[in-house]
Amino acid sequence: MVVCTGQSFLAPYKSSSIPGLRQIFLRHPSFQATRFFPSNCPLPQPSFSQSVSKQAASAGLRLFNSSHRPRNFHFSKTSIGPFAPVYVQLSKPRYFSQSAKMAITSGSYTQKHKVTVIGSGNWGTTVAKLVAENTREHGDIFEEDVQMWVYEEEVTLSKDSPHYDESVGDKPQKLTSVINKYHENVKYLPKIALPTNVVANPSLQDAVKDSSILIFNLPHEFIGNVCKQIKGHIPPYARGISCIKGVTVTDSDVSLICEYIGDALGIYCGALSGANIASEIANEEWCETTIAYNTPPVDEPGSNGSAGGADGTNGHLDARGQISKTQLTPVPQEYPPLGHDVMYKLFSRPYFTVSMVSDVVGVSLGGALKNIVAIACGFVEGHGWNMTAKTAVMRRGMQEIIAFAREFFPDTIEEKTFWEESAGWGDMIVSCTSARNWRYSKMAVERGVTVQEIEKTELNGQKLQGISTTREVASFLRARGVEQKYPLFMAVDGILDGKVKVEDIPKLFRK
Ligand SMILES: NC(=O)C1=CN([C@@H]2O[C@H](COP(=O)(O)OP(=O)(O)OC[C@H]3O[C@@H](n4cnc5c(N)ncnc54)[C@H](O)[C@@H]3O)[C@@H](O)[C@H]2O)C=CC1
Numbered sequence: 272m273v274v275c276t277g278q279s280f281l282a283p284y285k286s287s288s289i290p291g292l293r294q295i296f297l298r299h300p301s302f303q304a305t306r307f308f309p310s311n312c313p314l315p316q317p318s319f320s321q322s323v324s325k326q327a328a329s330a331g332l333r334l335f336n337s338s339h340r341p342r343n344f345h346f347s348k349t350s351i352g353p354f355a356p357v358y359v360q361l362s363k364p365r366y367f368s369q370s371a372k373m374a375i376t377s378g379s380y381t382q383k384h385k386v387t388v389i390g391s392g393n394w395g396t397t398v399a400k401l402v403a404e405n406t407r408e409h410g411d412i413f414e415e416d417v418q419m420w421v422y423e424e425e426v427t428l429s430k431d432s433p434h435y436d437e438s439v440g441d442k443p444q445k446l447t448s449v450i451n452k453y454h455e456n457v458k459y460l461p462k463i464a465l466p467t468n469v470v471a472n473p474s475l476q477d478a479v480k481d482s483s484i485l486i487f488n489l490p491h492e493f494i495g496n497v498c499k500q501i502k503g504h505i506p507p508y509a510r511g512i513s514c515i516k517g518v519t520v521t522d523s524d525v526s527l528i529c530e531y532i533g534d535a536l537g538i539y540c541g542a543l544s545g546a547n548i549a550s551e552i553a554n555e556e557w558c559e560t561t562i563a564y565n566t567p568p569v570d571e572p573g574s575n576g577s578a579g580g581a582d583g584t585n586g587h588l589d590a591r592g593q594i595s596k597t598q599l600t601p602v603p604q605e606y607p608p609l610g611h612d613v614m615y616k617l618f619s620r621p622y623f624t625v626s627m628v629s630d631v632v633g634v635s636l637g638g639a640l641k642n643i644v645a646i647a648c649g650f651v652e653g654h655g656w657n658m659t660a661k662t663a664v665m666r667r668g669m670q671e672i673i674a675f676a677r678e679f680f681p682d683t684i685e686e687k688t689f690w691e692e693s694a695g696w697g698d699m700i701v702s703c704t705s706a707r708n709w710r711y712s713k714m715a716v717e718r719g720v721t722v723q724e725i726e727k728t729e730l731n732g733q734k735l736q737g738i739s740t741t742r743e744v745a746s747f748l749r750a751r752g753v754e755q756k757y758p759l760f761m762a763v764d765g766i767l768d769g770k771v772k773v774e775d776i777p778k779l780f781r782k
């Protein structure tokens with residue numbers, strides 16, 4: 272970590288002093304936001320950019336807005352004075368660098384990361400499986416066993432189940448006992464063998480105890496209650512990844528699930544989202560995903576936990592580019608440093624290609640809002656229209672997702688995430704052609720019943736996130752008086768309510 276002040280901040284970065292340094296990236300929200308500059312700042316906002324550009328040129332460095340940075344490159348965050356973060360790109364991504372590998376494999380860390388997956392539905396169990404394969408493979412970084420918290424329920428194994436036991440008969444059994452005995456989640460991910468180091472645990476507090484990495488993977492409507500239960504039972508330095516597709520709204524505000532988790536628990540939490548159908552990935556069919564993780568400055572190697580902002584915070588920015596209210600406790604130095612390289616090792620599998628980025632807004636909103644569009648596609652197809660109508664819905668839907676991101680996260684949104692990442696168009700396409708929200712809303716229209724009824728009768732406990740997300744987003748937009756800007760989102764809400772007909776959708780777009 273290099274912290275510099277005033278106009279001379281580029282000097283330590285000269286290529287001669289840091290081998291491999293060629294480019295510097297400024298993270299634009301902070302760059303533009305005068306609030307990060309104290310009143311005695313010698314660099315007034317308008318001239319700041321020019322001044323920095325000139326210095327960069329004279330130092331032989333290229334200077335970019337951070338939204339232009341290439342994919343898959345690691346950026347370490349440092350500060351211009353105590354105010355604005357800067358991303359410094361070394362010529363190689365860090366998780367490919369020899370020194371980083373050596374540091375992790377040399378046995379210099381006395382602690383390993385313990386990993387807990389919170390949730391065990393269709394996707395939760397699939398992620399527990401792939402993560403457990405990796406904790407086995409990277410025994411130098413992670414504890415081998417992966418805890419998987421299971422919302423306990425009873426299941427009955429039928430006579431044709433390979434696990435049917437005459438002595439138990441058709442007596443109900445606890446789902447956790449069945450998972451731990453047969454290494455299969457017979458209810459939410461049947462017929463998939465789980466690694467034996469996935470340990471199903473019905474106690475949330477016991478499952479998260481001492482875990483430095485928490486993977487949140489359950490329907491978004493349950494996250495509030497789960498956070499309440501685990502608050503105070505996790506290490507203060509824990510870090511999270513949310514695989515949840517949804518948002519949290521009140522009438523006045525919308526927040527990303529990963530931010531909601533971070534604020535509720537006092538930790539940093541990133542987001543994983545992509546074109547990911549759990550059953551296909553569980554069968555090890557190839558797919559891609561996107562992980563957005565903004566390594567907090569306190570976790571940067573060499574920061575010694577003291578990457579302080581001007582106001583006594585530890586320099587971490589929230590999803591709107593403002594200094595976060597959450598005061599983070601650094602991951603202790605006894606653990607391998609928790610940044611892109613470790614997260615990559617935890618999730619990447621030969622059949623699960625991971626792209627690491629730092630745009631938590633794009634990744635989270637893409638994953639949440641495409642579920643509304645998937646429901647619209649199901650309605651349209653159930654009505655009897657085909658690919659051209661669905662394409663119109665997808666295009667309109669993506670327009671509304673981007674409009675939403677621009678309206679509510681104007682300082683931080685990196686629109687290229689929607690175009691270039693699996694969490695953007697990739698997820699839109701798969702969700703509108705083969706995922707549950709699409710499939711079951713199509714079925715609802717075909718059968719002339721509501722999607723809510725189909726969820727109850729056909730999904731065996733699984734949830735359609737698109738129903739609640741549509742409701743929440745529509746009510747938020749209405750409360751803000753901006754619903755006319757989002758005709759497709761509002762139409763889906765109207766159809767769910769029985770107030771709008773599917774065949775009326777095209778009328779919404781006539782000028
Ligand atoms: N299934 C998939 O292919 C994918 C799902 N996702 C996302 O992953 C998240 C989790 O979804 P799935 O794993 O598919 O879940 P699911 O829909 O398969 O299962 C529902 C889960 O909710 C749990 N549950 C029920 N009542 C509960 C309560 N009161 N408190 C806590 N948990 C309760 C059930 O035990 C079960 O584990 C969602 O946000 C979804 O959008 C993301 C990518 C792929």
Ligand SMILES: O=C(CO)COP(=O)(O)O
Nearest residue numbers: 545546547548706707708
């Ligand atoms: O998010 C998903 C695909 O990327 C899964 O969506 P469903 O919840 O509609 O199955």
